[in-house]
Amino acid sequence: MGTLEVKDLSYTYGKGAPYEIKALDSVNLVFEAGRITGLIGHTGSGKSTLVQMLNGLMKPDSGKVLLDGVDIWEKPKEIRNIRFRVGLVMQYPEYQLFDESAEKDIAFGPRNMGMSEDEVKEAVREAARFAGLDESLLKKSPFDLSGGQKRRAALAGVIAMRPEVLVLDEPAAGLDPGARREILGRIKKYQRESGTAVIIVSHSMEDMAMYCDTVAVMDHGRLMMTGTPAEVFSRSQELFAAGLDVPQITKVAASLKKCGVDIGLDVYTVGYALERLLPLGGKGE
Amino acid sequence: MKADIAFGQYCEGNSFLHRLDPRWKIIFTIFYIVTIFLAKNIFAFALLLLSAVLLALSSRIKPSILIRGMKPLLFIIAFTAIINIFWLKGERLLVDFWIIHIYLEGIINALLIVTRVLLLVVGTSVILSYTTTPIALTDGIERLLSPLAKIKLPVHEFSMMMTIALRFIPTLIEETDKIMSAQKARGADFSTGSIIKRAKALVPILVPLFVSAFRRAEELALAMECRCYTGGEGRTRMNVLHSSWRDALMAGLLCVLCAGVIVLNRLGFVYNLSM
Numbered sequence: 001m002g003t004l005e006v007k008d009l010s011y012t013y014g015k016g017a018p019y020e021i022k023a024l025d026s027v028n029l030v031f032e033a034g035r036i037t038g039l040i041g042h043t044g045s046g047k048s049t050l051v052q053m054l055n056g057l058m059k060p061d062s063g064k065v066l067l068d069g070v071d072i073w074e075k076p077k078e079i080r081n082i083r084f085r086v087g088l089v090m091q092y093p094e095y096q097l098f099d100e101s102a103e104k105d106i107a108f109g110p111r112n113m114g115m116s117e118d119e120v121k122e123a124v125r126e127a128a129r130f131a132g133l134d135e136s137l138l139k140k141s142p143f144d145l146s147g148g149q150k151r152r153a154a155l156a157g158v159i160a161m162r163p164e165v166l167v168l169d170e171p172a173a174g175l176d177p178g179a180r181r182e183i184l185g186r187i188k189k190y191q192r193e194s195g196t197a198v199i200i201v202s203h204s205m206e207d208m209a210m211y212c213d214t215v216a217v218m219d220h221g222r223l224m225m226t227g228t229p230a231e232v233f234s235r236s237q238e239l240f241a242a243g244l245d246v247p248q249i250t251k252v253a254a255s256l257k258k259c260g261v262d263i264g265l266d267v268y269t270v271g272y273a274l275e276r277l278l279p280l281g282g283k284g285e
Numbered sequence: 286m287k288a289d290i291a292f293g294q295y296c297e298g299n300s301f302l303h304r305l306d307p308r309w310k311i312i313f314t315i316f317y318i319v320t321i322f323l324a325k326n327i328f329a330f331a332l333l334l335l336s337a338v339l340l341a342l343s344s345r346i347k348p349s350i351l352i353r354g355m356k357p358l359l360f361i362i363a364f365t366a367i368i369n370i371f372w373l374k375g376e377r378l379l380v381d382f383w384i385i386h387i388y389l390e391g392i393i394n395a396l397l398i399v400t401r402v403l404l405l406v407v408g409t410s411v412i413l414s415y416t417t418t419p420i421a422l423t424d425g426i427e428r429l430l431s432p433l434a435k436i437k438l439p440v441h442e443f444s445m446m447m448t449i450a451l452r453f454i455p456t457l458i459e460e461t462d463k464i465m466s467a468q469k470a471r472g473a474d475f476s477t478g479s480i481i482k483r484a485k486a487l488v489p490i491l492v493p494l495f496v497s498a499f500r501r502a503e504e505l506a507l508a509m510e511c512r513c514y515t516g517g518e519g520r521t522r523m524n525v526l527h528s529s530w531r532d533a534l535m536a537g538l539l540c541v542l543c544a545g546v547i548v549l550n551r552l553g554f555v556y557n558l559s560m
Contacts, residue, residue, distance in 0.1 A: 057466050080472055088470040095460075096467035098492035108489065112472030143496065157471060 002068055002085060002164030004031040004054060004197055009063035011049055023049040025221040026063065031165065036191055036198045038208040038229075041218030042243035047201045048091070050218070051169050054199070055086040067165070084113050087163030091170045093154030097142035102133065102153045105142050109161040127160035128153075130190045132182060148179035155183065159190065166190070167199045172207060184211050209233065209247045209268040217242065230266035249273050295418050300345040301531060302416040307425030309532040310413055313539060317408045320543045321401060327393070328549040330400050336542050337407045344411045354410055355403065362399050369395035419451040421524075428526060434517075441517025449505070457498065464493050 011024040023046045031037050041047045052058040053065055056072050056079040065072045072082045087109075090096065099105040103124055110120045128138060131152040137145060142153055155171065171187060172180040184200075188211050191198045202208055208215055209229045216226040219242040225232055233239070236246045236254065246268070253267040263276035305313070324330050341351060375390025413422070427444035434440045465475070468489045475486050 052466065055470055057469060080474065083470055083472055090463065090467045090470065093467060095493055095497055096464055096471075096489075098489045108468075108473075109471035112474070161471065 002197060003033050004086065004165045004199075005029070005066040005069075006050070006053070007064045007066065009050070009053060009060050009065065011046075011053070011058065011061050015061075022221050024053070024060070024063075027218075027221075027223045029216055029223060029226065031197045031199055033164075033197045034191075034195045035213040036188065036200060036211055038212035038215045039199060039201045039218065040203070040205070040208060040215060040244060041224075045218040045242075046221040047218050048169060051088065051167055051199070051201055054165070054167050055088045056082045057088070080112075084109070084161050085163055086165045086167060087158040087161050089155055089158045089166070089168045089171060091173060093157075094142075094147065094150035097150060097154060097157075100141060101139055102142045102145065103128075103138040106138075106153060106157045106160050109157055113161060123160045123162065124156070127156040130159050130186060130193075131156035132186050148175055148182070151175065151179070151183060152186070155186070162194075163196065165197045165199070169201045170203070171200060172202065172204070180207070187211070205233070205245050205247045209250075217244065229268045233268045234264075234266035236265065296344075296346050296350060296415045298345055298416065300343060300416065301535075302340070302344045302412060304529075304531055305416075305535060306526050306528045306532050307417050307421040308428050308526055309528060309535070310417055311422075311425050311429060313535060314409050314413045316539055316543070317412060318405060320539070320546055321404050321408065323543070323550070324401070324546050325550045326552075327397070328552055329546045330397060330404075332542070332545050332549055333404050334400065337404050337411075340411045341407060344416050346411065346415050350415070351407065351411070354415075355406055358402065358406060362402055365402070366395040366399050369398060420448060423447045423451065424522075424524070424526065439517075441520070445517075453498075453501070456501070457494070460497055461490065461494055464490050 006027055006029050009024050009027040010022075013021045013023055025046075027046075027050060029037075039047050039050070049058065053060055056065070059073060067082065067085060072079065072086075097105050099108065106124045106127055107120050110123045115123060124138070125135075128135065133149065133152045133156055137149060137153075142150060145153060151171075155168075158166070166187075168187065172183055175183065184207055187198060187200070190196075200208075200212065212229060214226065215229050215232040217224040217232060217239065224242060225235065225238070233246045233250050236250060239246055249270050249272075250265070250268050253263050253265055253273060256263060257265065261277075261280065263273060263280070267273045267276060302310075321333060324333055341348070370387055370391045371385065373388060373391035373394050374386070375388035377389040378386060379389055379392070380387040417425075423444045426447070427440055430438075430440045430444075465473075469475075473486060473489055475483065477483075478486070
């Protein structure tokens with residue numbers, strides 16, 4: 001399964017013009033197979049640019065994107081094959097649906113790959129199952145689906161290509177809490193069953209804490225820090241300075257510490273906080 | 286892609302030309318074009334060239350931007366110049382080689398036509414497109430056409446449509462960009478294959494684009510109604526257009542220029558260099 005690595009990646013918008021912006025400044029990161037990496041950063045920190053580099057939609061000014069150790073731009077004419085191997089779900093992917101039925105739309109990617117009809121059918125069914133799209137919805141026009149269903153159909157459209165690396169830009173943005181949990185849960189389940197490397201861009205620290213194995217923080221085009229959620233969220237002051245946030249429960253832990261109840265600052269989920277708090281309660285304080 | 290599109294060509298600034306009234310600017314542009322077509326000889330063109338240089342200087346727009354704006358016209362300019370040099374017959378033969386006959390008149394004519402095209406481009410773009418925001422422009426057009434409202438032409442609605450269309454061009458370009466990226470991520474291929482295959486490859490872009498354009502139109506209509514928009518009837522404006530001494534000065538200068546061109550045209554007959 002694919003491991004994706006970026007080395008010294010740099011990119012500048014509007015090179016030479018007075019308004020040039022350094023979107024990426026020698027970023028080094030490894031996305032391992034079987035892990036979910038969360039990418040966080042303020043608006044304009046270069047997350048979306050980085051994401052578009054990963055499957056060759058954009059070409060870096062300097063630096064390399066390595067898929068299993070091979071530079072994806074080694075053969076520029078075969079960049080399409082890279083896009084099948086590194087599946088990208090863009091922001092608000094429901095706006096890319098176009099075909100007459102959800103089924104045909106999901107089959108767009110697999111067909112472009114040149115799969116046989118039987119394989120396409122199988123891939124679509126499997127992807128729809130992973131994305132949680134009921135079979136009865138497959139025959140419907142994608143425009144008749146609800147918002148959450150559309151999002152899942154679009155997700156299925158990328159999963160159907162059976163990518164080795166799955167990249168998702170704000171997969172839960174604009175969804176209600178139920179649909180949010182549903183789609184993120186689906187992604188986690190897909191990652192566990194397929195063993196792919198998954199990269200999620202998100203603004204929600206809670207989601208990141210819940211679903212990611214590794215968190216990478218971007219700030220003004222640079223990689224600011226990377227580590228496990230516990231490591232990253234325990235450095236709350238730096239995150240605040242970068243215009244970011246930590247999960248609510250981490251803030252609660254910080255306040256508790258001020259009150260004299262120390263459960264550590266690396267608490268990032270409610271369950272984890274409970275685990276630390278319960279033994280304290282046992283002492284009868 | 287986003288960075289490559291300098292839409293509407295408007296260049297931010299606060300120069301003399303930027304501060305003219307857009308209504309007058311439209312009239313000035315038309316007047317300037319007429320003046321350019323009145324010019325008949327080298328002297329008149331020299332005066333016009335001088336005026337174009339002064340206009341460009343007074344707009345304080347970087348020469349590099351002006352030159353970049355002329356690049357797309359290079360082909361047309363070269364084409365007309367070549368046609369004139371090789372095909373125009375005159376009295377003073379300069380080159381007579383095999384099937385090539387070049388006359389002095391041809392060269393002069395080519396020069397004048399090239400100058401005329403350049404003047405038209407520089408003049409109109411400096412007076413109008415580089416120094417007027419698209420919104421001010423539609424505003425000016427609306428006001429100039431407002432007498433037509435008397436004969437029941439929907440002038441206000443027309444200009445509102447133009448304003449909205451202009452406003453949404455960058456949005457739609459951005460949208461197209463996004464949709465193209467999304468479909469490319471699913472392996473869409475727009476650049477290879479037969480014409481029919483390429484046309485078919487556009488469907489996955491055009492369908493979502495139309496859907497989103499309609500959605501945007503509906504949302505915009507709703508937002509406008511929420512703010513009680515009912516059309517042009519009795520509507521006042523936030524930026525009331527004012528004519529000032531600048532417009533009067535510019536009008537005066539252009540009249541002098543036009544008179545100068547006419548006088549110099551006569552002078553041309555004396556030297557027998559007319560076209």
